[in-house]
Every structure is written in C-alpha cells, then in structure tokens.
Amino acid sequence: DGKDSKKDSVVYLKKLLSVAKRSIEDLKQKLSDRDDLVERQDKLIQDIRKKHANVVELAKKAQGRIGELEERLRNVESDDEEVGEVCVPCGILIRVEQSDGPIWCLTKSRDDNGVVSLEWLDEQEVYSRVSDSELPFQVPALSLSAQDSSRVVENELKLEKEVAELKDKYRRFKVKAEISRKQKDAEIERLSDTNLKLKQNTIVNEDIQDQLEFSKKELDKLSHSQVESLKALQEVNQELVKVKAENRRLVKKQKEEVVKVPASPKRRNSTALLDQYSKLKREYDNYREHVLGVFEEKDAQVAALENRLNGSVEQPKKPQEKGRLSREHEKQQAVVERAYIKNILLKYMGAADVEKQVIEAALATALEFTPEEIQDVQKRRDANKSPAKEGWFGF
Numbered sequence: 001d002g003k004d005s006k007k008d009s010v011v012y013l014k015k016l017l018s019v020a021k022r023s024i025e026d027l028k029q030k031l032s033d034r035d036d037l038v039e040r041q042d043k044l045i046q047d048i049r050k051k052h053a054n055v056v057e058l059a060k061k062a063q064g065r066i067g068e069l070e071e072r073l074r075n076v077e078s079d080d081e082e083v084g085e086v087c088v089p090c091g092i093l094i095r096v097e098q099s100d101g102p103i104w105c106l107t108k109s110r111d112d113n114g115v116v117s118l119e120w121l122d123e124q125e126v127y128s129r130v131s132d133s134e135l136p137f138q139v140p141a142l143s144l145s146a147q148d149s150s151r152v153v154e155n156e157l158k159l160e161k162e163v164a165e166l167k168d169k170y171r172r173f174k175v176k177a178e179i180s181r182k183q184k185d186a187e188i189e190r191l192s193d194t195n196l197k198l199k200q201n202t203i204v205n206e207d208i209q210d211q212l213e214f215s216k217k218e219l220d221k222l223s224h225s226q227v228e229s230l231k232a233l234q235e236v237n238q239e240l241v242k243v244k245a246e247n248r249r250l251v252k253k254q255k256e257e258v259v260k261v262p263a264s265p266k267r268r269n270s271t272a273l274l275d276q277y278s279k280l281k282r283e284y285d286n287y288r289e290h291v292l293g294v295f296e297e298k299d300a301q302v303a304a305l306e307n308r309l310n311g312s313v314e315q316p317k318k319p320q321e322k323g324r325l326s327r328e329h330e331k332q333q334a335v336v337e338r339a340y341i342k343n344i345l346l347k348y349m350g351a352a353d354v355e356k357q358v359i360e361a362a363l364a365t366a367l368e369f370t371p372e373e374i375q376d377v378q379k380r381r382d383a384n385k386s387p388a389k390e391g392w393f394g395f
Contacts, residue, residue: 010219013212020205027198034191041184048177058166066163069156075120087111088129089121091137103142251343341367 087109094106103123110116121129130136341363364374 010212010215013208013215017205017208017212020201020208024198024201024205027194027201031191031194031198034187034194038184038187038191041180045177045180045184048173056170063163065159087117087119089119089126089137092126092135092139093118094143095123095140096143 089105089107089109091108092105093108096104096106104120105123105126107119107121107126108116109119127135345363
C-alpha cells in the first residue's frame with residue numbers, strides 16, 4: 001500500500017508538472033503576441049508623431065507667413081492713421097495694382113531731420129502730395145498685376161483656411177494621441193501583471209521540479225531502506241524461530257530434569273528441601289528473565305522494522321504504547337507459566353509419593369511460595385499420617 005501511494009503521488013506530481021509547463025508555454029506565447037502588438041503600435045505612434053511634426057512645421061511656416069502679412073497690414077493701418085505733418089514722397093520702391101482697386105505704392109519719404117520713412121500710399125495720393133503732374137523721381141513698373149494680386153489674396157485666404165484646418169486636425173490628433181497613450185499605458189500595466197504572473201508560475205514550476213526531484217530521491221532512499229528492512233526482518237524472523245526452538249528445548253529439558261530428579265526419602269530434613277527449593281527458584285527466575293528479555297528485544301526490533309517500513313521516524317513510545325507492550329509481555333509470561341505449571345501438574349498426578357516432593361518444590365517455585373507457607377504445609381503434612389492425604393490435591 002505504501003509503494004502504491006508513493007507511486008500515485010509521483011504520478012500526480014508529474015501530471016501537475018506537465019500542466020504547469022503547458023500553462024507556462026501558453027503564457028509565453030501570449031506574451032510574445034503582446035510584444036509584437038506593442039511593437040506595431042510603437043511604430044504606428046512614431047509615424048503619427050513624424051506626420052504631426054511635419055504638420056506642426058507647416059503650421060509654423062503658415063503662422064510666420066500670416067504674421068508677416070499681419071505686420072505689413074498693421075504698418076499700412078498705422079501709416080493711414082498717423083496724424084501730423086504730411087511727408088512728401090521722395091521716391092517709389094514698389095508699385096502694386098490691387099484687383100478692382102487702386103495702385104498702391106511703397107514710397108520713401110524724408111523729414112526735416114533727415115529721417116527716412118516708408119509708407120504705403122495710393123498712386124493718386126503720391127501725385128497729390130508731390131503737387132506736380134510729373135514726379136521728380138523714377139516710377140518703377142508694377143510689381144504684381146491685377147490677376148497676380150487677386151491670386152495672392154486668394155492664396156492668403158486659402159492658407160488661412162488651411163492653417164485653421166491644420167489647427168483643428170492637430171487638436172483632434174492630440175486628443176486621440178492622449179487616449180491612445182492612456183490605452184497603451186493600461187496595456188503595458190496589464191502586460192506587466194501578466195509577466196509577473198508568468199514569473200510566479202516559473203518560480204512555482206521550479207519549486208515543483210525541486211519537490212519532484214526530492215520526492216524521487218526520497219523514494220529511492222525508501223526503496224533502499226525497504227530492501228534493507230526486509231532483509232533485517234527476515235533475519236529477525238530467523239532469529240525468532242531459533243529463540244522459539246531454544247525456548248521449546250529449554251522447556252523440554254526442564255521437564256526432563258524434573259522427571260529425572262532422584263526421589264528423596266520421605267524423612268529428608270527441611271534444610272535439604274529448602275536448598276533444592278532455592279536452586280529451582282533461581283533456575284526458574286533465570287529462565288523467566290531470559291525469555292522475557294528475548295521477547296522484549298525481538299518486539300523492539302519488530303516495532304523498529306515496522307516503523308522503517310511505514311516510512312515514519314521512530315518516535316518516543318507513549319504511555320499507552322508502553323502499557324500495551326507490558327500487557328503483551330504479561331500475557332506471554334502467563335502463557336509460559338501456565339505451560340510450565342501444567343507440565344509439572346501432569347508429572348505430579350502421575351508420579352509416585354516419593355517423587356511428589358520434588359514436584360511440589362517445583363510448583364512452589366513456579367507459584368512463588370514463601371518459606372512460611374512451605375513450613376506450614378510441611379507441618380500439616382507431618383500432622384496428617386495418612387498416605388492418601390500426603391498430596392496437596394488428595395491424590
């Protein structure tokens with residue numbers, strides 16, 4: 001039964017180990033898939049960031065262009081709102097024809113202090129300030145035609161619209177990027193938890209493998225110990241058989257010695273009877289101690305072998321176990337004493353009157369009669385002269 005339970009535990013551990021290995025392989029595959037997904041998402045985010053950088057660069061350029069145009073517009077408006085002495089133009093730098101409108105001239109003027117200023121003026125305003133039909137300086141050709149001017153205005157409006165659209169796209173992209181970032185953070189956190197669980201499963205797998213190796217080693221040790229215990233048990237059984245045979249031989253020898261004891265005269269003195277009684281008592285005590293010692297030694301060996309076979313460490317005997325062993329020893333002693341007394345009584349019942357004295361001494365030894373009890377019996381036997389009543393039992 002112990003072998004079967006150990007084999008079942010080993011098989012169970014092997015099955016548990018295989019299940020753990022499969023779980024680890026599945027977790028590794030899932031983690032690899034997650035890593036591929038994260039890598040693809042990172043590439044996509046990098047592409048979006050590059051596109052966003054390009055859009056931001058274009059937006060910056062458009063914003064710069066718009067700033068330049070706004071600066072030029074503010075300059076024109078400030079020149080128109082300027083109040084004070086009207087400067088007489090001393091030259092025209094640029095002439096621009098507005099679509100369905102006047103011709104604008106970027107004029108250069110110099111005040112009394114010699115400070116040069118630039119100002120956008122209508123061509124008619126330039127002639128009115130100079131107060132002459134002919135200008136005292138050379139008039140450059142038109143920088144832009146009416147069509148070019150209208151095209152510039154259209155392009156400006158178009159660029160402003162594109163800038164507004166780019167700003168809106170950038171705002172929406174920023175919102176989407178923030179949502180995607182939070183999702184990726186949550187995914188990374190979940191993958192970190194999965195990785196932690198995978199590491200925990202790896203540690204559990206290693207522990208199971210260590211336990212399996214330890215169980216295999218313990219199983220080998222127990223198998224070796226079981227073989228040795230079986231050998232020792234066989235040796236103990238053989239020794240027990242020898243002891244039992246020796247016991248039977250000693251009992252038989254004692255019976256023969258009791259029968260072969262020479263008959264004592266009826267009038268033998270009490271000193272000789274007491275000496276023989278003491279001798280028989282010593283022999284009986286020695287025999288009894290020898291048999292009990294053998295039984296105790298063999299019982300201890302058998303108990304130790306059973307503990308080793310059951311795979312348990314020998315523990316100190318409890319009081320209940322000691323009481324059980326003592327009761328078993330008492331039963332064994334009672335069996336030995338009954339067998340001994342039975343043999344003596346059988347000899348006594350079939351013995352002659354002279355031999356009964358020796359047998360009675362043996363019975364007194366077995367029953368542990370005191371010297372006072374023996375003297376009392378001797379006195380009553382001396383008082384009773386009837387031969388038919390010399391025996392204790394009336395034989």
